[in-house]
Amino acid sequence: MSAIIALLSSDIVQTVLIGAALLGAISGMLGTFAVLRRQSLLGDALSHAALPGVCLGFLVAGGRDLGSVMLGAFVTGALAALIMMLIARRTTLKTDAALGIVLSVFFAVGIVLLTVIQTQGGSGSLGLMTFLFGQAAAILRSDLWIMGGVGLGALVLVLALWKEFKLVSFDADFARSQGFPVTLLEAVLTVMVALAIVVGLQLVGVILMVALLIAPAAAARQWTNSLGGMVLLSAAIGALSGAGGALVSATTRGLATGPVVVLIATVIVMISLLIAPGRGLVWQAAATRRARARISDGRVLATLQGFAQMHDDARYPSERGMLQVALGAKPPAATLASLESRGLIRSVTHPPETTPHWELTKAGHSEAATLSGTDHKKQSSE
């Protein structure tokens, strides 16, 4: 415990943690809109396309200067987005082909530029490799101001255009019919994807950036149905993954931050997909089970009721084999046991036979009548 406190009181660790949490929160917030607008893979393409920009920013500034690197990444990312839209709109190539082209060609150019920087040598070229997989430890205290500024700018943008973004994210056609400048808003949202990528690069690198964009938003989506809740939760999950990943990679030698952050975010997504109330898979499975049990209960009761009516004997004892013939399948013992424990049916012996038989109790009759209420009326009217 004291070791952790000692670690947390270190200036460097504090910087890294604050930076990572900040970056994760911004990416999580902006990623929400990308996921809702089904632009997840656009994020992947743009993050790869940021690599040549990172290299150019590095070459122009002559070193790892965060401002120029971010600007370069933003410029090539935005350029890639434009080319992507041009290809998708003006040719018959499908959107995913356009994404693939932009992603691979820009990345290839980035790789070429990377070797240019490496052959130039210099102490800073090592720091550049961290942009491939991210290295939170490379965050400097002075960088925090740039990140904070970008984050604040993104936050102001989201708050100022909240209603518009909401409408465009959920029903672009309706927004267009209401006279909103949809194309412009979509362009702003695309630019924000690029912005999210630029701020997240330091943390997880160009290759895994897509996960920091998608995973927090996908996890948040499972827990809430409101856009505000989703944005807040996504930012929180992003911050948590970022800070957690930074801490793990800072305390473990040789582990790049990006993969750790991505795995933490993935675990949060998996948990959310499984247990989120209402939507989660476990939740769904339980609901399906309950519904199935209810139907199965109802069918057994209805069959027993049918036999009773057929024989004009409210306490007509039916054997399991008879139920099987009527239902087309043997009713599970669990169903019978549960019905019996709820006092709807009663197990009786029916001499001379030795197998157990079941008859409806009074409660069972009224339950069967409510369940098959419509059937009953139809029968009587016929």
Next chain:
Amino acid sequence: MIEAFFSAIPLMIMLTGVLTGISAALLGSFLILRGNAMLTDAISHSIVFGIIIVWLLTGQTSGPVQVLGAAITGVLTVVLSELLARSKLVKMDAAIGLVFPALFAAGVILISINARNVHLDVDSVLLGEIGFVWLNTVALLGVDVPVAVATLGAVLVVNLSFVLLLWKELKLATFDAGLAAALGFLPGVLHYAILTLTSVTAVAAFDAVGAILFIAFVVVPPATAYLLTRRLWLMVLLAVGFAVAAVISGYFLALHWNVSIGGMMASMTGVWFALALLFAPAQGLLAQALRARSERLDHDCRTLVAHLFTHQDTPAMAEENTLRALVDHLRWPAPRARAAVLRAHDRDLIERRDGLLSLRPKGKAEVEAIFGRSDT
């Protein structure tokens, strides 16, 4: 002679690239037509995970087990994404974006943990080492052949036979999956067969060009070819041609500028694509712009002849049937009016008589076509 060929380093590097390019372009043509380009992206990232797992289990970084492991990981990525999307909890694009980064991240972490024991490192995962393929050779029929050339050669034979043998089925399943299913061609099986082969090709190309540059070879040359032709066989041939051209030009440029060979080869696929995007005869941006201009001119011509026809043989004719009137009354800018008159003149629709513009028989016919011959 043969030995000299296989020991010539530049030739071997280019041969490796060419084999990669052709194998990838063969499959890529179908992948981009089917809208599955981004699945290639997912597969080529996540096979990194398969490669490291197979290495942890068997200690092998290449060979048949490795190919099998990669194929399984590639298909697993796609199946997991489709399952996730089918649960309706996330959309398909987000599902892909969740699955492959997770597998890739896990792979990268496993590589870093075992860094001292395995020759895979993060750089080679990304970039490949096509410049060093000749270091690792195997004796085939008494000749030392680079391992990458042998593997990629085998992969090329498999891919080529797949495409040639199942040509009709692939064509049908790609353009009309519904009909293919109705005819009993199992488009689903073909879908997974293509994705399996893509994974296999990716792992074979891994050493040469790395995970991400592989995507360039799968997606870009077929997309370039698609801008030039609508015939499938020609598209596949052109895709192969563009891939080979990118490999060879990329190699020499990389030598010239002393940069990453794989990166330069992949960049060159982008150069061919950009040229096709601009200058393709029918679909290119330039052709589209010219066509739009020509359509606008034709439209102006129709307006012009209609205008002349309305005022023909009326008192206002002297004033209306002039270039001046087009500028003043139709509010056309002077260059637009001049261009329309020239175009109409070229097409023999109008003539200049006594300083006035008047219709030629062909122009009259055009007006009648526009107004529907109401007066005849």
